[in-house]
Amino acid sequence: MRLWKRLYVQAFENATNALPNISGVLLAYNTNIDAIKYLDKEDLEQKINEIGKENVFKIIENPPEKIASLEHLFGGILRSIKLGKAMEWFVENEEVRKYLREWGWDELRIGGQAGIMANLLGGVYRIPTIVHVPQNPRLQAELFVDGPIYVPVFEGNELKLIHPKEAQSDEDELIHYIYEFPRGFQVFNIRAPRENRFIANADDYNARVYMRKEFREGFGEIVKKVELALISGLQVLNEYYPDGTTYRDILDRVESHLNILNKHGVKTHFEFAYTPSKRVREELIEMLPKFTSVGLNEVELSSIIEIIGDEELTKEILEGHLFSVIDGMNLLMDETGIERIHFHTYGYYLALTQYRGEHVRDALLFASLAAAAKAMRGNLERVEQIRDALSVPTNERAIILEEELEKEFTEFENGIIDMTDRQLTFIPTKIVTSPKSTVGIGDTISSSAFVSEFGMRKS
Numbered sequence: 001m002r003l004w005k006r007l008y009v010q011a012f013e014n015a016t017n018a019l020p021n022i023s024g025v026l027l028a029y030n031t032n033i034d035a036i037k038y039l040d041k042e043d044l045e046q047k048i049n050e051i052g053k054e055n056v057f058k059i060i061e062n063p064p065e066k067i068a069s070l071e072h073l074f075g076g077i078l079r080s081i082k083l084g085k086a087m088e089w090f091v092e093n094e095e096v097r098k099y100l101r102e103w104g105w106d107e108l109r110i111g112g113q114a115g116i117m118a119n120l121l122g123g124v125y126r127i128p129t130i131v132h133v134p135q136n137p138r139l140q141a142e143l144f145v146d147g148p149i150y151v152p153v154f155e156g157n158e159l160k161l162i163h164p165k166e167a168q169s170d171e172d173e174l175i176h177y178i179y180e181f182p183r184g185f186q187v188f189n190i191r192a193p194r195e196n197r198f199i200a201n202a203d204d205y206n207a208r209v210y211m212r213k214e215f216r217e218g219f220g221e222i223v224k225k226v227e228l229a230l231i232s233g234l235q236v237l238n239e240y241y242p243d244g245t246t247y248r249d250i251l252d253r254v255e256s257h258l259n260i261l262n263k264h265g266v267k268t269h270f271e272f273a274y275t276p277s278k279r280v281r282e283e284l285i286e287m288l289p290k291f292t293s294v295g296l297n298e299v300e301l302s303s304i305i306e307i308i309g310d311e312e313l314t315k316e317i318l319e320g321h322l323f324s325v326i327d328g329m330n331l332l333m334d335e336t337g338i339e340r341i342h343f344h345t346y347g348y349y350l351a352l353t354q355y356r357g358e359h360v361r362d363a364l365l366f367a368s369l370a371a372a373a374k375a376m377r378g379n380l381e382r383v384e385q386i387r388d389a390l391s392v393p394t395n396e397r398a399i400i401l402e403e404e405l406e407k408e409f410t411e412f413e414n415g416i417i418d419m420t421d422r423q424l425t426f427i428p429t430k431i432v433t434s435p436k437s438t439v440g441i442g443d444t445i446s447s448s449a450f451v452s453e454f455g456m457r458k459s
């Protein structure tokens with residue numbers, strides 16, 4: 001434990017010193033508005049009574065999984081409360097969208113993985129950051145913090161980089177309505193077994209990874225300004241769209257972007273997220289050889305092994321067996337040739353890399369501090385807040401895992417294991433016992449580790 005305390009302090013210094021080494025980062029593709037409302041029992045009961053309680057209750061046991069009426073909306077909310085389960089349904093109906101807008105929110109936050117990472121990398125780490133915004137309405141633009149955050153804008157034929165606030169225009173508002181409820185929340189005779197949220201997604205653009213003109217026509221220019229890129233948001237792809245296009249049309253465009261990034265020597269990271277469509281998941285795995293790095297959690301690694309591995313390993317990873325996770329990471333590297341895999345789960349992170357160095361470990365430690373700070377505060381504003389996370393306790397139970405690793409690998413030192421052609425890096429993470437919010441922690445972890453590692457590599 002004392003060892004890790006020392007390593008954490010050093011890593012914070014090394015990582016923060018190296019952040020200014022990065023001249024530019026690109027973030028694509030998903031940015032939206034998260035509108036958060038904390039549900040109120042009286043308000044909810046009154047609205048449901050007005051609409052017709054009986055019809056709303058019918059939806060609870062027959063979930064349509066999408067919203068075409070107010071009955072669907074409130075039935076979905078009640079189902080989420082009843083099961084204590086996070087659910088996200090797409091809003092298909094224009095009248096319902098108007099209703100949602102009028103019902104309003106308590107808080108607005110920038111949403112989407114690219115949007116969230118922009119406020120962190122540009123706003124907190126002060127790295128020049130270019131972010132893709134499918135639309136740039138005022139409501140969303142104002143959620144970007146001040147700092148070197150840019151969207152590309154055509155002025156005539158020339159591509160200019162402008163802060164989103166200065167580039168806002170009269171475009172669509174892509175709103176994800178997030179209805180949060182605490183454990184024990186009661187409405188009529190329904191009681192929430194645990195805290196969670198229901199999301200009504202009123203965003204046609206990110207659901208099909210819409211790319212704005214500047215990214216379709218000016219990508220070659222944009223890429224010249226960055227040395228790192230983080231790609232996310234592909235998990236939502238459907239196999240077919242009503243207009244006859246498929247996920248393939250979109251992935252073709254993403255692949256052409258990757259080819260341009262690779263041609264310019266930009267290091268690329270893909271942030272995995274659970275991808276319900278097995279077909280799409282398969283295609284994403286096939287695209288991984290074009291990336292430098294991938295970030296994922298236990299559910300996502302397991303869902304990949306389901307495709308490239310066997311049933312036994314799939315199950316063991318989901319159950320959290322350390323050595324199965326390591327086997328899964330090795331298998332994924334064998335299959336794709338990807339240079340870096342960063343696995344994160346509650347309590348520890350692993351990185352498997354085709355290169356060596358202590359900066360890989362320091363980057364994971366820095367990411368763990370950033371995650372703890374984010375969990376504590378809900379929102380990060382300054383790098384000093386990450387330093388404060390040094391006082392958060394380190395996961396004691398990971399020490400048992402560390403001992404298992406020591407037994408298995410003789411060459412294990414300070415979290416680093418030398419395998420013949422690879423390095424495996426292990427760190428116990430900080431754990432915040434009562435987090436203020438858990439939205440965007442995974443994105444914070446992966447992006448902090450990726451950018452700081454490459455910054456330190458240049459030191």
Ligand SMILES: Nc1ncnc2c1ncn2[C@@H]1O[C@H](COP(=O)(O)OP(=O)(O)O)[C@@H](O)[C@H]1O
Nearest residue numbers: 297344345346375430431432435440441442443
């Ligand atoms: N209370 C906490 N303290 C520190 N880290 C946490 C806490 N809760 C979750 N985390 C970290 O956040 C990660 C969540 O990432 P992920 O599962 O990818 O979700 P998302 O991408 O939706 O944020 C977990 O793997 C864990 O490492």
Ligand SMILES: [Mg+2]
Nearest residue numbers: 272273442443
């Ligand atoms: Mg994640």
